[in-house]
Amino acid sequence: MRRRTAVAVALATAAAAVWPDVASAHGLVGRADLPIPSWLFGWGASIVLIVSFVALATLWPQPRLEQAVERPWFRIPAWVDPICGLIGVALFGVVVYSGLEGTSEAMNNFASNFIFVEFWVGLVILSVLFGDVFRAFNPWLAVGRALRWAAARAGLSSPVRRDYPAWLGRWPAVATIIGFAWLELVYTQKTPQTLAWLCIGYAVVQLLAMAAFGIERWVDNGDGFTVYFNLFSRLSPLIRRDGVLHLRPPLAGVPSMPMVPGSIGLLCAAIGSTTFDGFSNGPVWASLNPDLQSLFKDLGSSTNVAIELAGAVGLLGCVAAVGLFYRLGVRGMQTVGEGYPSTELARRFAHTLVPIAFAYALAHYFSLLIYNGQAVASLVSDPLGDGSNIFGTASAHIDYGVISGKGIWYVQVAALVVGHVSGLILAHDRALSLYKRVRDATRSQYWMLVVMVGFTSLGLWLLSAVRQ
Amino acid sequence: MSQRARLGVIAAAVVVAVVGFVIASSSGDNTKESGLVHIVVRHAKPVGGVREITVKKGHRARFTVTSDVADEIHIHGYDLHKDVIKGGTVSFDFVAKMDGGFVVELESRSKQIASLKVLP
Numbered sequence: 001m002r003r004r005t006a007v008a009v010a011l012a013t014a015a016a017a018v019w020p021d022v023a024s025a026h027g028l029v030g031r032a033d034l035p036i037p038s039w040l041f042g043w044g045a046s047i048v049l050i051v052s053f054v055a056l057a058t059l060w061p062q063p064r065l066e067q068a069v070e071r072p073w074f075r076i077p078a079w080v081d082p083i084c085g086l087i088g089v090a091l092f093g094v095v096v097y098s099g100l101e102g103t104s105e106a107m108n109n110f111a112s113n114f115i116f117v118e119f120w121v122g123l124v125i126l127s128v129l130f131g132d133v134f135r136a137f138n139p140w141l142a143v144g145r146a147l148r149w150a151a152a153r154a155g156l157s158s159p160v161r162r163d164y165p166a167w168l169g170r171w172p173a174v175a176t177i178i179g180f181a182w183l184e185l186v187y188t189q190k191t192p193q194t195l196a197w198l199c200i201g202y203a204v205v206q207l208l209a210m211a212a213f214g215i216e217r218w219v220d221n222g223d224g225f226t227v228y229f230n231l232f233s234r235l236s237p238l239i240r241r242d243g244v245l246h247l248r249p250p251l252a253g254v255p256s257m258p259m260v261p262g263s264i265g266l267l268c269a270a271i272g273s274t275t276f277d278g279f280s281n282g283p284v285w286a287s288l289n290p291d292l293q294s295l296f297k298d299l300g301s302s303t304n305v306a307i308e309l310a311g312a313v314g315l316l317g318c319v320a321a322v323g324l325f326y327r328l329g330v331r332g333m334q335t336v337g338e339g340y341p342s343t344e345l346a347r348r349f350a351h352t353l354v355p356i357a358f359a360y361a362l363a364h365y366f367s368l369l370i371y372n373g374q375a376v377a378s379l380v381s382d383p384l385g386d387g388s389n390i391f392g393t394a395s396a397h398i399d400y401g402v403i404s405g406k407g408i409w410y411v412q413v414a415a416l417v418v419g420h421v422s423g424l425i426l427a428h429d430r431a432l433s434l435y436k437r438v439r440d441a442t443r444s445q446y447w448m449l450v451v452m453v454g455f456t457s458l459g460l461w462l463l464s465a466v467r468q
Numbered sequence: 469m470s471q472r473a474r475l476g477v478i479a480a481a482v483v484v485a486v487v488g489f490v491i492a493s494s495s496g497d498n499t500k501e502s503g504l505v506h507i508v509v510r511h512a513k514p515v516g517g518v519r520e521i522t523v524k525k526g527h528r529a530r531f532t533v534t535s536d537v538a539d540e541i542h543i544h545g546y547d548l549h550k551d552v553i554k555g556g557t558v559s560f561d562f563v564a565k566m567d568g569g570f571v572v573e574l575e576s577r578s579k580q581i582a583s584l585k586v587l588p
Contacts, residue, residue: 031545032569034585039492047485054481058474400545405525405567405588 031400033367036409041464044413048420048456052449055424056442063433065426068252073238073245085142092139092199094383099196103385107375109192110383115199116184117372121365127229128358131238131245134229135219140206141226144215147207164213169221169261172209174269176202176224178319181273185280186311188304227266231257232358234351235422254354254426259347267353268326271455272319274360278462279318280311289314322455326353329451336444338435348434349448352426356455359419363412363459370408374398412463420456424449507582509535512574514581522585525567529584532559533572540575543584549575 036044091114099111106112126133135141183190183198209218219226233239234253239246257263279285292310293303301309327346334342374396381394388394403411427448428441435441508515512535523529533541534557541550541558545566550558564586572582 031566032571034567034569034587043489043492046488050481050485054477057477400566400568405586409588 031367031371033408034405035465036412036460036463038464040409040413041460044417044460045457047417048453048460051417051421052424052453055421055428056445056449059425059428061432061438063429065249065252065429066255066433068249070239070241070246070248070252073247075244076240078243081136082142084136085139085145088137088139088142091137092203096196096199098383099192099199101384102192104191104193105385106190106192108379108382108385110376110379110385111192111195112190113372113375113379115195117368118376120180120184121361121369122373123229124232124358124361124365125369127233128235131236131240132230132233135226138219138223138226140203140210140223141215141219143203144207144210144219148215161214162212164217164221167261169263170227170266171262172222173224173227174262174265177228177266177269178273178315180224181269181276182308182312182315185273185277186308186315188307221260228270231266231270231354232361234354235358251355251422251426254351255430257351257354259350264323264326264346264350267350267357268319268323270357271353271360272322273315274357274364275322275458275462276315276318277364278459278465280314282462282465284465285314325454326350326451329447329454332447332450333444336440336447338437338440340434349427349430352423352430352448352452353455355419355422355426356452356459359415359422359456360459362415362419363463366411366415367403367408370403371398371400374402409463413460416456416459416463419459420452423452423455427452503530505531505582507531507533507572509533509537509574509581512537512539512577512579518580519582520585521572521582522587523564524587525564527564528561529564529586530559530561531582532557533581535574537574537577539577541572541581542575543570543572545570546584 095111095114098109098114102109102111123134206218206223209222212218213222220230221227234257235251236253237248237250239248239253280289289310292313293306296306296309297303327342330342330346330349333345333349334340340348375398377393377396381389381391381396383390424445428445431441431444431448432438435444505519505521507519519531521529521531533552535541535552536555538554538556539552541552541560542548543560545568546562546564548560548562550560552558564584567586567588570584570586571580572584573580
């Protein structure tokens with residue numbers, strides 16, 4: 001519920017916020033997760049070690065996922081895309097309208113709930129289950145395509161395109177993801193109105209960039225949300241190619257992830273921002289944060305700005321720490337035979353962090369989705385929070401009994417363990433195809449094991465060290 | 469390693485994991501219900517900082533709030549509200565049926581005074 005703190009910061013409270021009072025933003029939240037108990041922490045960590053050694057002993061001797069076969073399943077009818085696009089645009093419209101016209105209380109406004117719960121968390125899970133769902137519903141992509149179609153019908157030639165610079169890669173997406181995480185976890189004034197204006201601004205920037213660089217070229221690299229959800233859809237057994245839905249083994253989409261510039265940064269941003277979510281509710285941050293804030297206040301910032309700057313430092317610090325830890329593991333791997341440079345190894349193994357990123361997201365956001373996701377039932381009937389009851393469900397309440405606290409603990413630990421195993425499998429598979437000698441492949445994996453165990457232990461620690 | 473040896477290693481690991489889980493999960497702590505906790509609010513702040521009230525799910529949570537300001541005491545999640553007058557005392561006594569962490573606050577001031585922890 002860490003999450004909810006963020007999600008729901010009330011403007012009124014935020015206005016007067018100093019550190020101890022920030023917790024009162026929790027107030028809008030309802031129910032918070034309890035830290036996982038020490039016995040579950042110990043058991044989870046032991047499982048990770050047992051699984052790791054079993055994996056080293058039993059995993060396959062030939063690469064399997066690298067050349068996995070995709071089997072065509074069925075052709076998606078042509079009318080599906082425009083319909084999905086229309087739904088996306090309509091939802092975008094409802095979110096912006098609710099944000100602009102509705103109540104400024106985040107918890108009672110459809111816009112805040114939809115953006116932080118259904119969109120940001122729900123789509124991650126949908127992407128893993130069903131593939132690249134967001135691409136189908138992406139409102140700015142739909143508008144961009146519709147404009148291109150209309151221009152072609154009107155006989156207008158498309159404007160001269162600039163080449164998308166190769167060095168820029170996924171860096172615009174990295175900036176978007178870190179920016180969104182900061183907005184969600186740190187920013188003190190995130191009223192539904194602010195969110196609505198940010199939605200509009202973001203969509204306009206996307207349309208301009210699409211016009212400049214070409215629709216697909218931009219969306220695949222620069223649109224932070226498309227890139228972010230696409231990352232998780234690589235874990236899915238479903239993939240769409242040339243209008244045909246294909247089936248593939250789970251994880252098989254991950255090794256083919258194109259490692260353009262910014263790809264490692266994207267993974268570090270995804271893992272690091274979730275890390276900060278946990279970290280900022282833990283004891284270490286609780287003692288660091290006041291010092292950082294007073295430092296910024298001494299430099300002349302107002303209270304809110306000091307909070308936001310301190311949070312930015314913490315968030316960027318977490319992203320950097322994740323990146324540094326990965327690079328250290330890669331450094332170790334470099335000492336093992338065959339002389340690959342560490343930048344090459346860093347690129348070759350970065351995809352193994354995709355399941356770790358998903359595990360972190362699921363462990364941290366699961367209860368938010370399960371509990372606050374229910375609020376959508378009442379909010380669709382009263383999106384503006386003005387007492388209307390469009391579908392007769394405005395009085396629906398969140399049922400906190402839908403899953404017990406223990407159930408949440410088990411989901412959190414299971415997510416981390418399964419993410420860990422998936423990361424190991426991917427790294428093992430890549431090592432087999434990269435190193436000519438099996439012995440080098442095996443030895444390189446001791447280092448990846450250190451990286452994976454490190455990330456999983458960090459994940460468990462974050463879950464166990466939640467301050468109430 | 470042969471296929472059979474591989475399965476053997478996996479089976480052994482699963483057994484170890486399951487046995488470990490059973491042993492570990494049975495060693496949970498034995499907190500049941502809180503004694504009666506008294507929270508004193510002075511200058512609209514809880515004396516001694518935000519108090520923690522810990523109970524086990526299905527047991528009684530009991531506490532009182534004495535306040536030098538008039539406000540409404542609200543337990544989030546459970547959505548229990550009671551008005552307290554200036555200098556007055558209100559008491560809560562209920563069975564904690566939901567687990568999780570819940571904020572208790574002075575509603576109109578959005579000021580947290582206690583944290584109710586209901587262990588599963």
